[in-house]
Amino acid sequence: MKDLIIILSFLLxxxxxxxxxxxxxxxxxxxxxxxxxxxxxxxxxAEIMQTEADLKKTQNQKRSLSQELKSLDYNISQxxxxxxxxxxxxxxxxxxxxxxxxxxxxxxFQIEIKRATxxxxxxxLQEKDRESFLALVLRNKSLAxxxxxxxxxxxxxxxxxxxxxxxxxxxxxxxxxxxxxxxxKSRLQAENQNLSNRKNILDDQKNTRSDLLAQTKNQEKIYQxxxxxxxxxxxxxxxxxxxxxxxxxxxxxxxxxPIKRSGVLGMPIKDPRITQKFGEVSRLYGGKPHxxxxxxxxxxxxxxxSADGVIFAVSDNGRYQYGRHILIQHDNNLITLYAHLSKPxxxxxxxxxxxxxxxxxxxxxxxxxxxxxxxxxxxxxxxxLKSFFNCPCGLVPxxxxxxxxxxx
Numbered sequence: 001m002k003d004l005i006i007i008l009s010f011l012l013x014x015x016x017x018x019x020x021x022x023x024x025x026x027x028x029x030x031x032x033x034x035x036x037x038x039x040x041x042x043x044x045x046a047e048i049m050q051t052e053a054d055l056k057k058t059q060n061q062k063r064s065l066s067q068e069l070k071s072l073d074y075n076i077s078q079x080x081x082x083x084x085x086x087x088x089x090x091x092x093x094x095x096x097x098x099x100x101x102x103x104x105x106x107x108x109f110q111i112e113i114k115r116a117t118x119x120x121x122x123x124x125l126q127e128k129d130r131e132s133f134l135a136l137v138l139r140n141k142s143l144a145x146x147x148x149x150x151x152x153x154x155x156x157x158x159x160x161x162x163x164x165x166x167x168x169x170x171x172x173x174x175x176x177x178x179x180x181x182x183x184x185k186s187r188l189q190a191e192n193q194n195l196s197n198r199k200n201i202l203d204d205q206k207n208t209r210s211d212l213l214a215q216t217k218n219q220e221k222i223y224q225x226x227x228x229x230x231x232x233x234x235x236x237x238x239x240x241x242x243x244x245x246x247x248x249x250x251x252x253x254x255x256x257x258p259i260k261r262s263g264v265l266g267m268p269i270k271d272p273r274i275t276q277k278f279g280e281v282s283r284l285y286g287g288k289p290h291x292x293x294x295x296x297x298x299x300x301x302x303x304x305x306s307a308d309g310v311i312f313a314v315s316d317n318g319r320y321q322y323g324r325h326i327l328i329q330h331d332n333n334l335i336t337l338y339a340h341l342s343k344p345x346x347x348x349x350x351x352x353x354x355x356x357x358x359x360x361x362x363x364x365x366x367x368x369x370x371x372x373x374x375x376x377x378x379x380x381x382x383x384x385l386k387s388f389f390n391c392p393c394g395l396v397p398x399x400x401x402x403x404x405x406x407x408x
Contacts, residue, residue, distance in 0.1 A: 026102045030095060037092035044085045048298055051078050055370050063368070065216055065223035072209045075363065075371060078298040079202045086195045093188040100181045107174040114167040190357070198300045201342045201360060205299065233391055234320055234366050240388060242288065244398050248382045252400045257379060258332045264407035265306040266354050268338060268375055269295055269361070275372060278403040291401040292337065292376035299342055299371030301361040305352040306336050306375075306408075313385060313397065314344050316364070320393035322374065323365020326358055327383070327397055334407070335383050337376030337397060340367045377404040 055074040061067050216223040258264055276282065276294040305328055312327040312335055322339035326346060329335050342362025352358060363371050376397075383399035 260406040295373045317393040335378040339374035
């Protein structure tokens with residue numbers, strides 16, 4: 001009987017006092033450091049949004065050398081802020097992994113305690129199960145003592161069930177923590193990749209600014225002359241593209257397209273903000289309908305594949321048309337276009353999955369000021385890659401365009 005009382009007392013200690021007095025928690029200093037990093041990120045995000053608002057104001061101004069230099073300065077500032085945000089996020093993820101190490105260690109310790117408790121209970125119950133009810137009664141001084149011992153065994157059985165249930169819950173909790181740890185490790189690896197790429201993007205933006213000053217000799221007159229030449233060539237390209245696409249549309253059979261429904265394509269960015277829809281008319285396109293969707297975002301924002309596919313083309317149109325862009329061919333007669341990028345990170349022929357990082361937003365090509373993504377959708381059999389006479393714009397994608405919102 002004394003042995004049973006000792007075991008029950010031990011169970012009480014394990015279940016109520018040991019978790020409080022023995023298990024170590026995540027240190028308060030570590031929690032405070034994580035909170036501090038989170039506050040820094042929120043502050044930088046606010047600065048990025050303010051810079052975006054300031055940059056937006058420059059778009060309404062007449063194009064001039066000073067206006068373009070100001071836009072480039074804002075872009076450089078945004079990329080710098082993105083780099084700072086990435087560094088802080090890397091630090092924050094490292095701290096969160098440290099916190100998870102404490103939590104995993106605690107969970108593993110609790111699991112071992114539960115296992116030890118269950119083993120003790122099983123041994124004691126195995127010994128008691130060998131005796132019949134009559135033997136228990138005869139072994140005790142009174143019938144009451146015999147019934148008391150029987151009740152104690154029943155309580156042990158109940159305690160064993162509780163311990164097994166708690167062990168199962170602890171294992172599930174531990175599995176969740178391991179999954180969380182693996183997720184954070186993947187995010188940490190991705191952020192280190194972002195940091196390296198965004199540093200390259202920053203250098204590219206600085207070089208663009210230096211090249212602009214060198215080409216114009218910091219003179220407004222030269223800038224306006226080059227701008228006039230650029231706009232004339234761009235208009236000529238747009239006119240040629242429109243003629244070719246009109247011819248392609250005559251042979252286009254809409255029944256060959258997938259059935260229109262949302263979810264066929266995923267959004268190419270997180271937290272999308274649409275600034276221009278398909279078919280909208282704007283002065284930026286010479287009064288012609290927009291042949292894709294524009295998403296506004298700071299330069300250096302991650303761009304993701306909207307569906308599984310194969311990289312059809314990775315090209316650069318220079319200061320014309322789509323600038324640096326990527327085309328992905330999908331298995332449903334669709335091709336997606338990701339244009340005005342600052343940095344593609346995939347190569348032609350590569351296989352990508354929906355949600356894979358493929359590049360970073362920018363304002364290359366015929367784009368004014370702010371960073372954004374031009375997201376286009378084509379009927380795959382119609383797509384051509386065409387060069388234009390007397391234009392240093394490389395191969396330009398042309399084809400029957402479709403409203404991406406039909407499939408997003």
